[in-house]
Amino acid sequence: MLGILFIILSNIGGVYIPILLRNSIxxxxxxxxxxxxxxxxILVVVTSAVAGVFRFMIRQTIIVVSREIEFDLRQDFWQHIQKLPLRFFQNNSTGNIMAHATSDISAVRMFVGPAVMYSTDTGMRFFLILPIMLWMNTTLTLFALLPLPLLSFAVYLVMKKIHVRYTKIQEKFSDLTTKAQENFSGIRVVKSYLREDFEISQFEKESNEYLKRNMDLVKVRSLFxxxxxxxxxxxxxxVLWKGGTMIMNNQLSLGTMFAFLTYLLMLIWPMIAFGWVANMIQQADASMKRLLKIFNEPYEISDSEKTDFNIKTIDGEIEFRNVKFRYRENLPLVLNDISLKIPKGSTVAFIGNTGVGKTSLINLIARLYDVTEGEVLIDGKNVKSIPLEVVRKNIGLVPQDSFLFSDTLANNLMxxxxxxSQELIDFVSEVSQLKKDVESFPNGFETILGERGITLSGGQKQxxxxxxxxAINPKILILDDSFSAVDTHTEEEILKRLKSFMKDRTSIxxxxxxxxxKDCDxxxxxxxxxxxxEGNHxxxxELNGIYADLHNKQLLEEELSELN
Known part of the structure; x- marks a missing residue:
């Protein structure tokens, strides 16, 4: 509102100058x-200076506010993204999300800043200048405005084309960022398979398409x-033709003619700015629609009116009652009629071939997904009635894919x-058998890990x-195939220490x-x-079924390995 006030004051000063010039002439x-x-x-200089000060204040208000809105929008976007379920990230590439967080938000900022500023400025100039021109000479004003209907028609045609083309540009920018992100993350695979030239050609192909779409937009913009x-x-x-004729017939003064031409020159920039603003509005409209698709994504997994916020902690008893689960409505069931109970403080295991639903099952406990049918209970309460923060805070989940941040090892562990504290770092690294490896690191626990922990081996990452x-001292510890890259001796040492650490806690x-x-309850x-x-080892x-068959096969593999 202050910015709009400054626009009004600046334009009042600006439009007063031609009147001073007319009077002077x-x-x-x-x-x-x-x-x-x-x-x-002196009057012209003072008026120009005052208008200039207000022009400066316009940017200090509207443009600054637009940057603050951009900050708020980016923070809101980030908070929303953090709360979305895993399902969303499985269906949307990282590069696409990054494109939304960068160029789309910037395009919206251009609307709430420069577009608002210039459109208000343009409208205010017309609002102030037009009555003055009509007051000076109605006939000459009407002649001067004759070409304006052409402007409206041209803007209508060009704006439609800009919207379509900019949407295509943003879609291709998402593809481009996705391609770059995948290549950077998978650089070891690219180099291992000597696919550098192939990836260069693929990126060049995407870049050329992005260039082509931008050039299509540039061609339309160039018409403005x-x-x-x-x-x-x-x-x-x-104005020169009609005004000149009127001067010769003594129907118009030279000063008025000069003022008219000055006002026309003052209107040229707003007319150009109007085209620029129209361009920004179309870009912002396309970007905001893309952003709203993300903002309208439901959280799916969150606290609700059924949540009992009096629950502050959990003990660790887990029960599945007639649980069915599928990832999407059109996909087959991953889990079908699962019913089981895991007593508090016990250690249980899930085993089976790849793709039978083991990971899906433990994801339901931590509410990374919600059941399709049935219910999961912790301490006899439906997991949906327990505050999500309480559930996640008390579950230590070690996933199959060990992800580490590009930070110090200490910060990753904590x-x-x-x-x-250093004592906690030492303790958990001792239990996980990591401490002996850290002693050989150049900076110990302060060693910076590469992206996704690339400087560590697979076993060290696990x-x-x-x-x-x-380190979070969980009531429930879930190990999802977390020793696949660890040798059997180290695994035995870890399990031995875990048995003591997880006493009176639930382990899966x-x-x-x-x-x-084999030693699980x-x-x-x-x-x-x-x-x-189901049963113990x-x-x-004795049942001589699937488990016994797996046991015999693994014993045979070990014997063959020893012979080799």
Whole structure:
């Protein structure tokens, strides 16, 4: 509102200057007085200075506010993205999300800043100048405005084309950023398979398409200024012809004619700015529609009116009641009629072939997904009734894919801890058998890890992920095939220390190795999304089913390995 006030004051000063010039010319024509020249010059300079100060204040208000709005929009976007379910990230590429967070938000900022400023400025100039021109000479004003209908028609045609082309540009920019992000993340694979030249050619292909779409927009944009200059030129020619005729017939003074031409020149920039503003509005409209698709994405997994906020912690008893789960409505069931109970403080394992639903099952406990049918209970309460923060805070999940941030090892281990300490770092790294490796690192726990922990081996990354989960002191620890890159000796040492650490806590282990799960209190064998077998190691061996078959195969593999 202040910015709009400054626009009004600046334009009042600006449109007053041609009136001063008109009066000066007409007065000098009748009376050549040097003092009169000085007086009118000072008036023009002072008026211009005052208008200039207000022009400066316009940018200090509207443009500054637009930057603050951009900041708020980016923060809102980031907060919204953080709360979206895993399902969203599985269906949207990282590059596409990055494009939304950068160029789309910037395009919206251009609307709430420069577009608002210039459109208000343009409208205000017309609002102030037009009555003055009509007051000076109605006939000449009407002649000067004759080309303006052409302007409206030209803007209508060009704006439609800009909107379509800019939407295509942003879509291609998403593809481009996705391509770049995938290449940077997978650079080791690219180099291993000698695909550098192929990736260069693919990126060049995407870049050329992006260039082509930008050039299509540039061609449309390039019509704006020539059209506006042409219309302004037509108005000037008409004013010179009609005004000159009126001066010769003593129907118009020279000062008024000069003021008219000055006002026309003052209107040329608003006319050009109008085209620029129209361009920005179309770009912002296309970008905001893309952003709203993200903002309208439902959280799906969040606290609701059914949430009992009196629950501050959990003990760790877990139960599945007739649970069915599918990732999307049109996909088959991943879990079908799962019913089981995991007592507090027990250690259970889930085993089975790849793709039988082991990871899907433990994701339901941490509410990374919600069940399709049935219910998951923790301590006898539906997990949906427990505050999400309480659930996640008390579950230490070590996923299959160990992700580490490009930060120090210490910061990675203490990622979920509010008050980190060196004692805690030493303790969790000892339990996870990581400490002996850290001793060989150049800066110990302060060693900077590369992107996604690239400087660590697969086994070290898994042990670092385990240490990070232990650091939050969880009531439920879930290990999702977390020892696949760890040798059997180190695995035994970790499990031995975990047994002591997880006393009176609930542990869930997913693994393909029988050696990892054989000492668990209970083992569930999954097949085709259902529980095919359950019991302890000895009971399942006696059953002589799927588990026994896996056990025999792994024993044979070990014997063959030893022979080799």
């Amino acid at each position: 007409d007065e000098l024509k009748n009376n050549l007085d040097f003092n009169l020249v000085i007086k009118n010059t 200024q020539p059209i506006f200059y042409l219309i302004a030129g037509l108005s000037s020619i008409i 990622y979920g801890v509010s008050n980190p 042990r670092a992920s385990l240490a990070r989960a232990l 282990i997913i693994s393909h190795r029988i050696s990892t799960v 209970k083992i569930f064998v999954l097949e085709n999304g259902k529980i095919a077998e 000895d009971e399942l061996i």
